[in-house]
Amino acid sequence: MNGFASLLTxxxxxxxxxxxxxxxxxxxxxxxxxxxxKLYQGRYADGVHAGQWKIDxxxxxxxxxxxxxxxxxxxxxIARLVLLACVLLHIASAWAVTRQSRAARPVAYQVRVHVQSxxxxxxxxxxxxxxxxxxxxxxxxxxxxxxxxSFVAGGVHANLVASFQRPAVAGLYIVANLALGLHLFHGxxxxxxxxxWNNPKxxxxxxxxxxxxAGLVTAGxxxxxxxxLMGWVK
Numbered sequence: 001m002n003g004f005a006s007l008l009t010x011x012x013x014x015x016x017x018x019x020x021x022x023x024x025x026x027x028x029x030x031x032x033x034x035x036x037x038k039l040y041q042g043r044y045a046d047g048v049h050a051g052q053w054k055i056d057x058x059x060x061x062x063x064x065x066x067x068x069x070x071x072x073x074x075x076x077x078i079a080r081l082v083l084l085a086c087v088l089l090h091i092a093s094a095w096a097v098t099r100q101s102r103a104a105r106p107v108a109y110q111v112r113v114h115v116q117s118x119x120x121x122x123x124x125x126x127x128x129x130x131x132x133x134x135x136x137x138x139x140x141x142x143x144x145x146x147x148x149x150s151f152v153a154g155g156v157h158a159n160l161v162a163s164f165q166r167p168a169v170a171g172l173y174i175v176a177n178l179a180l181g182l183h184l185f186h187g188x189x190x191x192x193x194x195x196x197w198n199n200p201k202x203x204x205x206x207x208x209x210x211x212x213x214a215g216l217v218t219a220g221x222x223x224x225x226x227x228x229l230m231g232w233v234k
């Protein structure tokens with residue numbers, strides 16, 4: 001136990017916590033984006049759910065996960081709490097690593113040179129802040145309905161369309177998801193290195209995977225507000 005506690009006070013241990021919590025969050029953003037693609041599938045033509053939006057049925061299915069052992073929406077809230085814990089752990093670890101790095105070099109370099117750095121690396125910190133604020137807004141908008149003009153419980157399709165029809169809100173989602181894309185790219189690239197999967201022989205595969213994953217999630221997420229603004233989804 002003492003060894004574990006000692007590991008958590010070291011930069012390598014905190015980076016490992018960032019990587020592990022990051023894997024959970026990477027998986028979530030991918031599944032979340034794929035699930036939201038049901039926005040484009042329209043309504044059920046026949047069957048039990050005839051006339052219902054497919055994304056609404058999907059949302060109700062998520063709330064029924066774990067039944068009958070768990071009550072309505074309980075599994076979903078458990079998942080949200082786990083994700084919230086991962087977000088807080090990710091932020092706390094990143095903050096601790098940043099402080100340790102600054103403490104190890106109290107005097108700033110006289111000349112700033114970015115070696116093998118990218119725009120994603122240099123904007124990682126403020127990108128994380130944007131994402132954290134966006135997640136808070138997203139929950140208040142489409143989960144709790146606190147800032148939504150016409151929130152309907154269980155009406156995923158109607159809530160998405162009504163929210164994204166507001167240009168300012170759609171713009172917020174677009175900016176936040178661009179920041180998320182940069183964060184995903186750098187996070188995946190760093191994750192392999194943190195976990196020791198760093199070798200010149202396959203570093204190009206690391207970059208390709210990080211680029212493809214971040215690009216896929218970003219393109220999918222950007223499509224939702226853009227589709228509503230352009231009138232493709234009503």
